[in-house]
Amino acid sequence: MESPLGGPGRPLLSVIVPVSDGQGHLGACLDALLASDLPREAWELVVVDDGSLDRSSAIAGARADLLVRVPGPPHGPAYARNRGVDASLAPILLFVDADVAVHADTLRRILWDFAGQPDLGAVFGSYDADPPEPDDVSQYRNLRQHYVHQRAAGPTGTFWAACGAVRRDAFAQAGQFDEWHFPRPQIEDVELGYRLRGLGYRMLLDPAVQGTPLRRWTFRQAVIADVRDRCVPWVRLHLALGSAERPASLFFSKREWLNSALVGAAALLLVLDLRLRRTAVGYLALALLLVVVASNLGLYRFFRRRRGLRFAIRIIPIHLFYYFSNGLAAVWAWGAHHLVGPPGPPAEVQAYVEKGLKAWPPQPQRLERGAWRARGSSPGA
Amino acid sequence: MPPDPPSHPAGAVVVLTHGQPVVVTEALDSLLAAARAYGAEVLLLATPDAGGSPATDASPRRVALESGTSEAEARARALAETGADVIEFIDLDRAAQVRWDDVMPLRLGLVRLTAAPMTDLRAALERLGVPQPAGLPGRRG
Numbered sequence: 001m002e003s004p005l006g007g008p009g010r011p012l013l014s015v016i017v018p019v020s021d022g023q024g025h026l027g028a029c030l031d032a033l034l035a036s037d038l039p040r041e042a043w044e045l046v047v048v049d050d051g052s053l054d055r056s057s058a059i060a061g062a063r064a065d066l067l068v069r070v071p072g073p074p075h076g077p078a079y080a081r082n083r084g085v086d087a088s089l090a091p092i093l094l095f096v097d098a099d100v101a102v103h104a105d106t107l108r109r110i111l112w113d114f115a116g117q118p119d120l121g122a123v124f125g126s127y128d129a130d131p132p133e134p135d136d137v138s139q140y141r142n143l144r145q146h147y148v149h150q151r152a153a154g155p156t157g158t159f160w161a162a163c164g165a166v167r168r169d170a171f172a173q174a175g176q177f178d179e180w181h182f183p184r185p186q187i188e189d190v191e192l193g194y195r196l197r198g199l200g201y202r203m204l205l206d207p208a209v210q211g212t213p214l215r216r217w218t219f220r221q222a223v224i225a226d227v228r229d230r231c232v233p234w235v236r237l238h239l240a241l242g243s244a245e246r247p248a249s250l251f252f253s254k255r256e257w258l259n260s261a262l263v264g265a266a267a268l269l270l271v272l273d274l275r276l277r278r279t280a281v282g283y284l285a286l287a288l289l290l291v292v293v294a295s296n297l298g299l300y301r302f303f304r305r306r307r308g309l310r311f312a313i314r315i316i317p318i319h320l321f322y323y324f325s326n327g328l329a330a331v332w333a334w335g336a337h338h339l340v341g342p343p344g345p346p347a348e349v350q351a352y353v354e355k356g357l358k359a360w361p362p363q364p365q366r367l368e369r370g371a372w373r374a375r376g377s378s379p380g381a
Numbered sequence: 382m383p384p385d386p387p388s389h390p391a392g393a394v395v396v397l398t399h400g401q402p403v404v405v406t407e408a409l410d411s412l413l414a415a416a417r418a419y420g421a422e423v424l425l426l427a428t429p430d431a432g433g434s435p436a437t438d439a440s441p442r443r444v445a446l447e448s449g450t451s452e453a454e455a456r457a458r459a460l461a462e463t464g465a466d467v468i469e470f471i472d473l474d475r476a477a478q479v480r481w482d483d484v485m486p487l488r489l490g491l492v493r494l495t496a497a498p499m500t501d502l503r504a505a506l507e508r509l510g511v512p513q514p515a516g517l518p519g520r521r522g
Contacts, residue, residue, distance in 0.1 A: 012502065012505060012506075038511060039509050039510070039511065041509070042505075042506075042509055042511065057460065058457060058460065061456050061457060061459070061460040061468070061470075062452075062453040062456050062457065064470065065469065065470055065471070066467070066468070066469050066470070066488065067460075067467075067468045067470075068466065068467050068468075069465075069466045069467075069468070070466070071466065083490075086490045086493060087467055087487070087488050087489075087490060088494075089484065089487060089494065091496075091502075092502075105514055108511055108512075108514060109514045111502065111506055111511065112506065112511075112513050112514055114502055115502040115503040115506055116503070116513075118502075168494065168495070168496060169495060169496040172493070172495035172496065173495075208514070208516055
């Protein structure tokens with residue numbers, strides 16, 4: 001196959017789907033990709049099965065052009081995506097999560113984004129506004145992501161790998177995903193975006209690039225994901241980066257932190273009110289919460305448009321709890337940063353690397369360059 | 382203790398025939414030579430009546446399928462047959478056109494592709510007849 005770009009057997013776009021025990025949605029994810037309106041010879045489908053114990057390999061094998069099976073326990077999406085990139089051929093790499101069903105025009109749009117802007121390093125999109133899981137928590141989480149990304153459309157300083165593409169040369173220059181620090185789904189995509197931005201690559205949030213989020217979230221899962229896998233590592237990363245290198249964030253803006261602080265203060269006041277029985281303290285707490293709600297009226301209006309007024313009202317306590325848990329997580333992360341320092345890889349991985357042992361699958365790689373080396377400390381130190 | 386080195390092939394290329402006759406496996410010479418060189422295996426999924434040249438050392442491993450086997454079933458058979466960790470699925474006619482000397486070491490992770498030409502992307506899309514979507518984002522920033 002002579003590709004249009006001249007290389008033998010080289011597609012224009014490599015679509016890389018990491019999966020770990022994802023049989024529930026993987027078929028729909030891959031079927032959506034295969035229903036893309038981009039000619040099939042222009043792209044390849046690479047699935048990396050990261051130690052699945054379920055039928056993910058079989059589902060991928062029935063549809064993919066290339067299946068990479070990583071044996072052993074899961075190494076995380078950063079690692080899996082890197083192995084997919086290693087085995088792929090195209091000059092543009094699109095990462096799609098195994099629980100996202102891209103729209104038919106997503107692949108075509110991404111290629112045209114790059115074609116129209118040769119200096120573009122990366123482009124990503126958002127979830128669409130029609131998440132199929134009907135429960136409140138799933139709707140809230142998926143719709144909130146859509147709302148935040150749509151409002152932030154345009155040039156950006158971050159990256160999102162649930163449906164995001166990057167130039168291969170930029171990806172290589174940045175040193176791939178940091179599989180060393182992120183052994184599970186966390187903010188490995190955001191961190192990659194910071195490094196791309198640091199290298200001077202321009203990144204774009206194209207609001208028309210969309211995928212349907214298929215995942216169902218329980219309240220517990222949402223809290224764990226928001227606190228343990230997003231907020232804590234994000235704060236620790238930012239503390240390690242230092243103020244000069246901190247780019248803006250889609251989810252962790254100053255306004256959002258202010259809201260977390262207000263909700264935290266309100267919680268303290270409510271506790272005081274219960275102990276002191278001072279009504280004025282309780283009113284002050286309610287006033288603070290009202291300020292937070294008022295600052296999010298745009299979001300609640302969006303919720304009302306999508307799911308109705310009752311849904312928008314039901315979501316307010318969940319949203320306030322999101323701010324509260326983020327505030328607690330930030331305090332925890334601040335303490336961890338000052339007491340423990342930057343996080344390292346699991347002890348077993350570190351031992352392998354220190355001994356210089358080679359094995360299949362390859363052990364997670366320490367970045368040659370990277371954000372975590374800020375302030376003169378080596379990654380994983 | 383570190384794990385033992387893998388005893389299975391480094392990779393596998395599964396050639397899908399879609400029931401079409403395999404008249405000349407010589408068309409796969411490039412694939413077979415690269416597979417030999419890099420320790421990969423080639424599986425040819427074919428129905429018994431697909432034909433083909435007499436087996437030689439260079440012949441791909443034939444996985445006999447019953448007539449009417451669907452592509453998904455054929456792929457599942459291939460997965461069951463190989464212990465490789467990197468498995469490529471490719472149609473017979475495309476397999477004959479790929480320059481496997483270049484592609485196989487990339488697939489197996491022996492060579493890392495760090496750059497690829499981008500300058501002709503627009504021309505490539507136009508050549509493929511890929512229409513430009515409406516409402517491309519502005520060139521802000």
